Amino acid sequence: MSERKSMNPHKLKPTDRKYRRKFYGLTFLLVFTGILIVHLFIPGCEKRQNERCNVVLILVDTLRADSLGCYGNKRQLTPVMDRLAQDGIKFDACFSASPWTLPSVASIYTSRIPSAHRAGKNDGTFKFSALPDEALTLAESYQKEGYFTGAVVNVDFLSAAFGLDQGFESMDFFGSMTNQISRSASETTDAALTMIRNTHPHPFFILVHYFDPHLTYNPPAEYRERFAEPEDKTGVDFVFGTRTQMINLRNGSIELNDKLIRRLKALYDGEVAYTDHEIGRLIDGLDALNALPNTMIFLTSDHGEEFNDHGGFEHGHTLYQELLHVPLIARFPSHWPSGKTIPQTVRSLDIAPTIAEAAGIPIPETFSGRSLLPLITEDDQTESWLPVFSEGNFWGPVIYAWRSGNFKLIFFPSENRTELYNVSEDPLEHNDLAPEEKERCDAMLQDIRTVIAPYSALEQSGTPNNVVLTEEQKLRLQALGYLQ
Numbered sequence: 001m002s003e004r005k006s007m008n009p010h011k012l013k014p015t016d017r018k019y020r021r022k023f024y025g026l027t028f029l030l031v032f033t034g035i036l037i038v039h040l041f042i043p044g045c046e047k048r049q050n051e052r053c054n055v056v057l058i059l060v061d062t063l064r065a066d067s068l069g070c071y072g073n074k075r076q077l078t079p080v081m082d083r084l085a086q087d088g089i090k091f092d093a094c095f096s097a098s099p100w101t102l103p104s105v106a107s108i109y110t111s112r113i114p115s116a117h118r119a120g121k122n123d124g125t126f127k128f129s130a131l132p133d134e135a136l137t138l139a140e141s142y143q144k145e146g147y148f149t150g151a152v153v154n155v156d157f158l159s160a161a162f163g164l165d166q167g168f169e170s171m172d173f174f175g176s177m178t179n180q181i182s183r184s185a186s187e188t189t190d191a192a193l194t195m196i197r198n199t200h201p202h203p204f205f206i207l208v209h210y211f212d213p214h215l216t217y218n219p220p221a222e223y224r225e226r227f228a229e230p231e232d233k234t235g236v237d238f239v240f241g242t243r244t245q246m247i248n249l250r251n252g253s254i255e256l257n258d259k260l261i262r263r264l265k266a267l268y269d270g271e272v273a274y275t276d277h278e279i280g281r282l283i284d285g286l287d288a289l290n291a292l293p294n295t296m297i298f299l300t301s302d303h304g305e306e307f308n309d310h311g312g313f314e315h316g317h318t319l320y321q322e323l324l325h326v327p328l329i330a331r332f333p334s335h336w337p338s339g340k341t342i343p344q345t346v347r348s349l350d351i352a353p354t355i356a357e358a359a360g361i362p363i364p365e366t367f368s369g370r371s372l373l374p375l376i377t378e379d380d381q382t383e384s385w386l387p388v389f390s391e392g393n394f395w396g397p398v399i400y401a402w403r404s405g406n407f408k409l410i411f412f413p414s415e416n417r418t419e420l421y422n423v424s425e426d427p428l429e430h431n432d433l434a435p436e437e438k439e440r441c442d443a444m445l446q447d448i449r450t451v452i453a454p455y456s457a458l459e460q461s462g463t464p465n466n467v468v469l470t471e472e473q474k475l476r477l478q479a480l481g482y483l484q
């Protein structure tokens with residue numbers, strides 16, 4: 001019996017130390033190799049190298065997706081951002097939760113829709129509501145995990161007065177007293193690099209907000225006429241978007257004709273090109289610190305800008321694609337693919353859970369977005385993503401939009417009216433199908449009502465977190481054309 005047992009090839013004699021050493025040695029080797037393989041293929045940085053990676057989230061205010069070469073623009077405004085996309089992942093169809101800064105950025109930070117996070121404005125009253133203290137932001141998640149968290153921001157809406165400082169250990173806020181003396185992209189890059197140098201190599205989460213493409217259009221001299229048509233090159237400085245000009249535009253004293261739109265677009269292009277150059281300097285600065293290999297870079301915008309696409313100018317007043325379609329680029333070449341394009345429709349709400357998952361930090365339960373990491377790291381491109389809900393209107397009653405599959409419904413509750421667009425056939429949203437597609441409109445309207453229903457009690461209870469602006473803050477927002 002004992003003889004037969006000893007012949008069993010799967011068992012070693014307990015007394016045979018030589019075989020036992022070999023057995024344990026082999027087992028150790030297999031386990032070690034397995035662990036190594038698993039770590040090599042985990043997409044986040046923390047688990048692979050047992051060190052935490054940094055994040056730089058670049059938020060370019062007022063940046064239309066179609067301003068970027070990698071999104072089809074032919075005017076070569078954005079070589080740096082295009083290279084970022086070549087080195088990383090470009091989301092072709094990312095949409096913002098709101099067409100103006102405060103609710104949109106609060107949605108990026110909290111991964112919640114504006115009705116849920118409540119940062120924004122009361123209908124038509126020009127009273128603003130701040131992000132409540134109890135809201136959970138991505139920066140707070142990073143702070144809890146011991147990262148340095150910092151933000152360089154250039155408009156009051158992103159400051160402590162509106163609750164958007166939550167989670168940032170260091171907030172470098174520059175509030176300009178007139179919109180012509182805002183902090184330039186160059187100074188913003190300098191401030192961000194100073195912040196990074198002061199914390200590196202301690203792991204960091206840093207938000208860098210560039211404000212230049214926002215009004216006033218006043219790019220540096222070398223960018224002012226670079227994109228202008230020959231007949232528009234006046235030889236004198238042309239600036240647009242002062243408070244007086246905006247008041248005159250809104251009351252009709254300045255006509256929004258084709259020539260003006262053309263000149264405004266060329267100035268805006270100059271601001272975009274200038275900002276692109278400065279983003280390049282930010283990335284070079286990370287490289288000089290040798291921080292680039294261990295830094296995830298995300299680039300997006302809070303909303304776009306209208307140039308008469310639907311009869312208007314600026315932003316905050318509609319939910320058409322020129323205001324909601326924003327760029328989204330993610331770069332982390334040592335861990336993620338390079339030059340990958342993601343066609344699925346995604347949302348700015350999805351940015352925070354993506355960053356959190358990639359860094360291996362806990363995702364708060366309140367985040368309603370969905371991590372994009374599977375789209376980044378896996379080859380399966382067939383999965384359809386979630387519908388996009390957007391809301392808000394700076395200048396009047398609230399508007400809602402619901403983009404699902406090939407269709408997008410815009411709902412104007414104060415007018416009890418809807419518009420419907422087939423966004424695959426009519427991506428610029430000019431052909432309203434609502435009159436002939438009543439059933440589809442009703443179904444999509446029901447979807448919108450389902451999304452906002454949980455928050456209607458909040459809506460009716462009034463805004464719990466009104467911002468009391470100081471005289472200085474009022475003057476600054478007036479200078480930007482935001483207050484009357």
Ligand SMILES: [Zn+2]
Binds near residue numbers: 102214
């Ligand atoms: Zn903005």
